[in-house]
Amino acid sequence: MAASATPAGKPRQPSISQLRAFAAVAEQLHFRDAAAAIGMSQPALSGAVAALEEALGVQLLERTTRKVLLSPAGERLAIRARRVLEAVGELLEEAEAARAPFTGVLRLGVIPTVAPYLLPTVLRLVHDRYPRLDFQVHEEQTASLLDGLAHGRLDLLLLAVPLGAPGVVEMPLFDEDFVLVTPRDHWLGGRDDIPREALKQLDLLLLDEGHCLRDQALDICREAGRTEGAPMTTSAAGLSTLVQLVAGGLGVTLLPRTALRVETARNDHLATGDFADPAPARRIALARRAGAARTEEFEAFAEALREALRPLPVRVAAGPPEQIRRPVRLNRIVGRSA
Secondary structure (H helix, E strand, O other), X not given: OOOOEOOOOOEOOOOHHHHHHXXXXXXXXXXXXXXXXXXXXXXXXXXXXXXXHHHHOOOOEEEOOOOEEEOHHHHHHHHHHHHXXXXXXXXXXXXXXXXXXXXXXXXXEEOOOOHHHHHHHHHHHHHHHOOOEEEEEEEOOHHHXXXXXXXXXXXXXXXXXXXXOOOEEEEEEEEEEEEEEXXXXXXXXXXXXXXXXXXXXXOEEEEOOOOHHHHHHHHHHHHOOOOOOOOEEEEEOOXXXXXXXXXXXXXXXXXXXXXXXXXXXOOOOEEEEEEOOOOOEEEEEEEEEOOOOOHHHHHHHHHHHHHHOOOOOOEEOXXXXXXXXXXXXXXXXXXXXX
């Protein structure tokens, strides 16, 4: 058979229907049985195989009046054809899964000062409402999370905002107040009207640099009029250690209200105090890439999460971001948040 080629001298690209017809004949070695197997008329199947041979410039079959045989080239190409059809089938299955919301992989990045306190609610929501979702969690600091989001390593972030990061859309979940945690016999312990100005001269314990909670606490202190030279100790990599230092009498610290029960409930050497209104607060949000293909799915997830978070001691977002009371202004330099 003479080769039929494109002007550049290369075989023409075969169609999926031609490959399906050839693979069926290669398996059945009978045109009528092959046509029945794939639901195609026998003349159409014969035409598809002939068109494939012409497109490739290779004889695939040896036809006699009694039987059909694969040529040497046909035996090799039949294996390739089956692999192509299997790959196409997998592609169609993946596309079907992608069209169905809340299926496939969802990679959530979360900051350390949120993960222990909100993940139980998040995981319960996913388990109950989205059982087909392959949900993966990555705990990292903010700068690393934003890099993962930008490069497609992560799909959603759960973190404190505002971020001030280009190409990132914030979907607010809630605002929560900060609470002052003190040693049990501290003069501010148990009060519910602590003025922010009280932070001016307290021995304040903070997280290590790189944590956004440290930056938020420093912003609160600056707003309260605290000077740069006021006593301040940075000596903990996590909130649990920070609280233990407070219990040991080394100073006081600020905790977001969602962390209070986990970090202080079992320690009778601690006391807590609430600030007078308006209390310093932080905002927690989900963040996604602008123009993400799963935007509608992510927005629906954010709304479901807001409802799931209502039992917590927070002010859940109810409407567009501009309708939510703004918390204390946070540091907008992404590299310093975590």
